[in-house]
Structure formats: structure tokens, C-alpha cells
Amino acid sequence: MSVYQATASAPVNIACIKYWGKRDTKLILPTNSSLSVTLDQDHLRSTTTSRADPSFEKDRLWLNGQEEEIKEGGRLATCIKEVKRLRREVEEKNPNEPKLSTYAVHIASKNNFPTAAGLASSASGFAALVSSLAALYALPASPSQLSLIARQGSGSACRSLFGGYVAWEMGSSPDGSDSLAIEVAPQSHWPDIHALICVVSDDKKGTSSTSGMQRTVETSTLLQHRIKHVVPERMKAIKEAILVRDFDSFARITMQDSNQFHAVALDTDPPIFYMNDVSRSIIALIVEYNRVSIENGGKIKAAYTYDAGPNAVIYAPKENLKEIISLIVKYFPQAEPFKDPFGLFGAQGVGSGAVVPGFNEAVAKPFPVGAVKGLIHSKVGDGPRVLSPQEALLGANGLPK
Numbered sequence: 001m002s003v004y005q006a007t008a009s010a011p012v013n014i015a016c017i018k019y020w021g022k023r024d025t026k027l028i029l030p031t032n033s034s035l036s037v038t039l040d041q042d043h044l045r046s047t048t049t050s051r052a053d054p055s056f057e058k059d060r061l062w063l064n065g066q067e068e069e070i071k072e073g074g075r076l077a078t079c080i081k082e083v084k085r086l087r088r089e090v091e092e093k094n095p096n097e098p099k100l101s102t103y104a105v106h107i108a109s110k111n112n113f114p115t116a117a118g119l120a121s122s123a124s125g126f127a128a129l130v131s132s133l134a135a136l137y138a139l140p141a142s143p144s145q146l147s148l149i150a151r152q153g154s155g156s157a158c159r160s161l162f163g164g165y166v167a168w169e170m171g172s173s174p175d176g177s178d179s180l181a182i183e184v185a186p187q188s189h190w191p192d193i194h195a196l197i198c199v200v201s202d203d204k205k206g207t208s209s210t211s212g213m214q215r216t217v218e219t220s221t222l223l224q225h226r227i228k229h230v231v232p233e234r235m236k237a238i239k240e241a242i243l244v245r246d247f248d249s250f251a252r253i254t255m256q257d258s259n260q261f262h263a264v265a266l267d268t269d270p271p272i273f274y275m276n277d278v279s280r281s282i283i284a285l286i287v288e289y290n291r292v293s294i295e296n297g298g299k300i301k302a303a304y305t306y307d308a309g310p311n312a313v314i315y316a317p318k319e320n321l322k323e324i325i326s327l328i329v330k331y332f333p334q335a336e337p338f339k340d341p342f343g344l345f346g347a348q349g350v351g352s353g354a355v356v357p358g359f360n361e362a363v364a365k366p367f368p369v370g371a372v373k374g375l376i377h378s379k380v381g382d383g384p385r386v387l388s389p390q391e392a393l394l395g396a397n398g399l400p401k
């Protein structure tokens with residue numbers, strides 16, 4: 001008897017132009033377009049195995065080994081239903097194809113990073129789910145077509161269907177058929193953009209993106225200005241910057257847009273604060289690091305950006321990462337030795353950190369160990385990958401291994 005099963009992995013993406021606000025909460029249609037960089041799956045990824053079998057009684061899903069309920073009409077159910085619909089189209093065109101769309105599916109998914117790291121896993125998670133189902137069903141669908149489905153799992157997930165530099169075009173159709181991800185440039189176009197994720201410790205339960213952005217849509221007047229006048233210009237400008245590999249413009253726009261996203265969060269009633277003192281100190285360090293460079297006739301060397309939480313993501317050309325990591329480690333001493341995936345620091349390790357000549361050390365106070373509880377060094381990466389059967393998360397019995 002045939003086994004119908006496929007495994008895929010998908011990357012995390014971090015936005016430079018932020019998605020914040022929905023015009024349709026069910027279809028997940030945004031109030032503005034957004035743009036992100038896809039990060040390397042060798043560092044952060046979700047992996048998902050899907051299997052269809054006539055003996056399965058119902059669709060079931062396990063996340064990191066725990067079974068999750070697939071709520072009727074919920075985001076998971078919608079994604080599964082939509083991929084099955086595309087499979088049915090294939091079966092109607094080719095009557096010899098097995099009727100996989102009529103079978104229930106078992107889905108097992110895991111992230112290689114702990115949920116406690118405070119990194120959003122919904123983007124890579126839904127992208128991996130849709131990619132594994134598309135592989136299982138041998139769908140002749142493009143990444144943009146699959147992004148229409150991943151979008152209905154979590155908005156930002158649509159951008160994880162591509163590697164490199166990715167735009168989510170908001171579209172205008174009420175049915176959402178033109179609200180999809182497109183590749184602005186592949187990873188190979190500008191491979192030397194690196195990312196340093198500073199995992200900031202945070203005890204309080206933050207406001208989720210989903211509920212936070214709806215409150216912003218309902219109450220913020222600044223958001224209206226942002227979506228009408230600011231984002232359309234920025235989308236154009238950052239795409240151009242990417243196409244000509246202009247880090248200076250890319251960085252300016254990225255930092256401005258992070259700032260404005262947090263400004264509209266503050267403009268929400270009641271206000272939402274995602275950044276904390278550690279986040280703000282990292283901004284001060286990057287601003288000073290760039291100031292020193294510009295004052296010496298150089299260019300911007302790093303860009304910070306923050307999502308709906310206190311973690312910083314610092315984008316920079318590869319050649320600046322050693323200085324940036326040294327700087328962060330000086331102000332935010334690490335309990336664990338820095339994992340150095342690109343071998344920047346050799347046998348000595350990162351040590352106790354250092355600043356570049358001319359740096360005004362008074363722009364921030366050094367924090368105790370644990371304020372930044374981890375540093376993840378990554379870079380721009382590729383899109384979803386279909387993996388070999390050896391990497392399956394489901395055993396021969398169709399249950400998680």
C-alpha cells in the first residue's frame with residue numbers, strides 16, 4: 001500500500017516594512033503592504049510532515065509533540081481546507097490521481113527554536129504547513145499561490161514562502177486573490193546581509209499581534225496617515241534600495257519603519273508598549289555606532305528593527321558583524337559563550353566586548369548578565385525546502401515519532 005507523505009521546512013522572516021492592521025480579519029487582508037528578509041533555515045526553521053491516509057478518521061495536528069485542536073473555521077482548518085481544494089482541482093483534471101483530497105491528514109510540526117525565545121513561530125510554522133501539504137498533494141502551485149493560503153494562517157507567514165527579499169502586496173480585491181507574496185530579489189542577489197537577533201528577557205505577557213493590531217486599526221489616527229502616505233513611498237524606496245544593494249537607504253527605511261510601527265502601537269488606545277529599556281538601549285548603541293561611521297565620512301553600518309516584543313533584530317552587511325557583536329556583548333554580557341556559526345571570533349571567542357574608536361560609551365549603561373539572554377547570528381536565506389523521507393516527523397503508524 002502506498003504511503004502518501006511529505007516533509008518540508010520553512011524559514012522565519014523579519015519585516016523591514018511592518019505589517020500592522022487588517023482590513024479583513026477572516027481572510028487576513030492587511031491595511032498596508034509589507035516587506036521582509038527571509039532568514040537562513042540552517043539557524044531558525046519550522047519543519048512539518050503531512051500524511052494523507054484513508055484509515056485516518058480526522059485531520060489531526062501535533063506541534064512540538066503536543067496535539068493541538070484544529071478548531072472548525074479557525075486558521076489551521078482554513079489552511080488545510082484551502083490546500084485540499086487545490087488538490088481536488090488536480091484530481092478533477094487527472095482522474096487517475098489518487099483521491100488524496102478525500103482522506104484525512106495527520107500533520108506533525110516542530111520548531112528548532114524554543115517558543116520561550118519569544119521569536120514568532122507562526123510565520124515559519126504556517127509556511128512549513130502549507131509547503132508540506134503542497135508537496136504531499138504534488139500541487140502545481142507557485143510560491144505566490146501558496147502564499148495566499150499561508151496568509152490565512154498568519155499574515156506574516158505568506159512572506160516565508162520565498163527566500164531572499166520578499167514583499168507582501170496588500171492587493172485590493174475583497175476576496176483576497178491579489179494579496180500575496182512576491183520575490184523582490186532572491187537571496188543570491190544580496191547574500192551578505194546578516195542578522196543578529198538579540199533575545200531580550202521579558203517576563204510580562206505582551207499583547208498578541210492579532211489583537212494588538214486590531215486595536216490599532218480601531219483607535220489610532222496615526223495609523224491612517226501611515227497606511228495612506230508613508231508605507232506606499234517606503235515600499236517603493238526600499239525595493240529600489242534592495243535592487244541596487246544600497247544598504248544605507250535600506251537601513252534608514254528599516255529603522256524609520258520600526259520606529260513608526262512602535263509609534264502607532266503607542267498611539268493605540270489603550271497604548272501598547274512592545275519595547276523595553278533593553279530594546280531602547282540597543283537602539284541607542286546602533287544609533288551611536290552609525291553616527292561614528294557617518295562622522296568619519298562612512299555610511300550607515302547597521303539597522304535595528306523590532307516586532308511585537310522587546311527582541312532586537314540587527315541587519316548589517318557581513319563585514320560589520322564582528323564589531324556589532326562585540327558592541328552588544330560589551331553592554332549585554334552573556335551567560336553562555338556566543339555561538340559563532342560564521343567563525344568570526346576564532347578560538348579566543350567573543351570575549352568581553354569592545355567599542356569602535358570614537359564611540360561615546362555614555363549613550364547606554366551596561367546591563368547585568370541575562371538582560372539579553374541570547375544572541376542568534378543568522379543571514380538572509382532561501383525559501384521552503386522539501387526534505388527527504390528520513391527527516392519525517394511521523395512514524396510508520398502515522399503518529400509523531
Ligand code: DP6
Binds near residue numbers: 210306
Ligand atoms: C509586528 O503575522 O503574527 O511581526 O496575521 O494576526 O497572525 P496575524 O499577525 P502576525 O503579525 C506580525 C506583525 C509584525 C510585523 C510583520 O511581521 O510584518
